[in-house]
Amino acid sequence: MSSQPSWPVNTWYVACTPDELTSGPLGRQIGGKQLVFYRNGDGKVVALADFCPHRGAPLSLGFVNVDGDLVCGYHGMVMNCDGSCKSMPGQRVQAFPGVTAYPIEERYGFIWVWTGNAEAADPALIPDFSWFDEPGWTYGGGLYHIRCNYKLMVDNLMDLTHETYVHASSIGQTEIEEAPPESFKDGDTVVTQRTMENISAAPFWKQALTFNDLDPEALVDRWQISRFTPPSHIMINVGVALAGEGGIDAPADKKASSIVVDFITPETENSIWYFWGMARNFKADDAELTNTIRESQGKIFAEDLEMLEAQQRNIDDNPDRDLLKLNIDGGGVLARRMLDRMIKAEQSGA
Template sequence: MATFILNAWYVAAVSEDVSNDEPLGRKVCNFDIAFFRNADGKIQAVEDFCPHRGAPLSLGKVVNGNLVCGYHGLQMAGSGNTHSMPKQRVDKFPCIRSFPVVEKFGFIWIWPGDPQKAAEEKLPNLQWADNPDWAYGGGLFHIQCDYRLMIDNLMDLTHETYVHASSIGQKEIDEVPVQTTVEKGQVVTSRHMENISAPPFWQAALRANNLQDDGPIDRWQICRFDLPSHVMIEVGVAYAGKGGYDAPENTKVGSWVVDFITPETDSSIWYFWGMARNFKVDDPELTKSIRDGQGKIFTEDQEILERQQLNLDKYKDKRILKLDIDAGGVQARRMIERAIKKEAELHLTGDLAQ
């Protein structure tokens, strides 16, 4: 049985990853895909396979909006049809697969499933994207683990106490219970901590927002999972006793942690991460500082996840415990399993594109 959903939009790259002259090769959901821009600069995505000799098209270049194979010069159009080849007639060349692809919010999105089901309105609504009142900075990690392990990690932030003790972790995360709900097809886990000290990361954020950083604060973490594998986390702190999450803007600082988890293979992912904020949006140094700090935090996660995957592969007969704190990840996995099962049923009835 498949391990990931195909009829969905996944982030494959950020816009600046694909220039007008060079293609980008990237594997998504076990499909090798070459991304490039046509003559109008519009993003294209085709199977990374030259129909002449099977060379990866992503090793070539882009000329006049066509993808030129770096082996013998065959030119491929974004439709998957061969455009031309030196001294050859190409009208009977086999067509390769093209994929629905959209460039929006600064990301390149790929739909690896049935092209007939791909629609731009199915993209997630990113309220902070393309909004001058918000600033965003992020990055990409290539991690050797099952994508569901990353979802588990993000839907249960209890690990921050231990993995991120020097930045965002604190004992209160461990002590305050987490609440898990499923609301309109979205899994939500939330934790609200009251009258505690701010950890180093949030002390710096308070200072950046011209707020005092040495007093008691209320802190919140609200994790939202959406299919196929996106997790958006509202995080923040406010002066204690001012209302927490609902405190006046001049007493708090908050942001969105952005997590797009794209399966590469059954045991590796492309992890697009970032933070969107609505304060000091014109301060590039602050954006860089937050991005650097966040990158360090996620580096700590990477080591844990990759070692966890190795252990799970080694000890396949071991039973894994599920505790109350795991409820968010468990519910997310159930949603994924139901979606995969539905796709499999459609496939059996011939309703899913091959």
């Protein structure tokens, strides 16, 4: 990995979900750093460099003991939560140099890690997704490991024109590419939005209308509003409403809508951890519906995975080829410019 990463460092990234920590320590590379995550005796999540100070074994191959300490699985080195060496059978190791501990926050059903200067880690800098915790909302999602640069996924989600082709059997329809998107900055975020009026619903949205007790064959007004928050969080307000009922502002009983949740965490220059899901505020207590939507959405995002990995291979094989930019790429271009400014400021010491 280059000494100058292509992503912001002094920022919060989604590292994992709580259920990934139920069976012991979790090793995961985040932003080029090999980290280990576990819960200590107080139930608090801890993140350390995944490197035993004794012989360099991954601490993630160890276990959490009854006291909530992380024990190396090679020779039994026990680590403190601050990364210092606590003990080792038959040895005096308290003076050993320890490993880096990383700031952690557990919020909105995810584990967030700060990968840069720990003194700058301010929990208030985690974007506000408070609707995760609001009554009447529910969420279902998953995780994909994708072999592509994280900016390619940002491009993908800030330009939904590809739905017509990549997702033709689910959320795609020709009306998407016929409706020009509008892209603009909104404070510290980038927004790309598109609306389509008086059209037939795509297959996925026909299903959603049915779930919401609406006629799946009715003409609808459809919207897509992608909002990028650096470093790599994208929330997409999507939905359909019965035609002429106000679109996104239609009464709840006249529409089916949700928020597509996208947390993109760089692993390396050419791989990411992609936390995907959908939050909705209709029939929130219907667990079977949540599972049905999760399964359907997972298939849709698997199509993105296949395309993005093939795209990355092509780019790697053709390093001298420039990628073209069209009007549909406006949101991705603005997002990349915002990221480039953040990265340049970090690397210049600003």
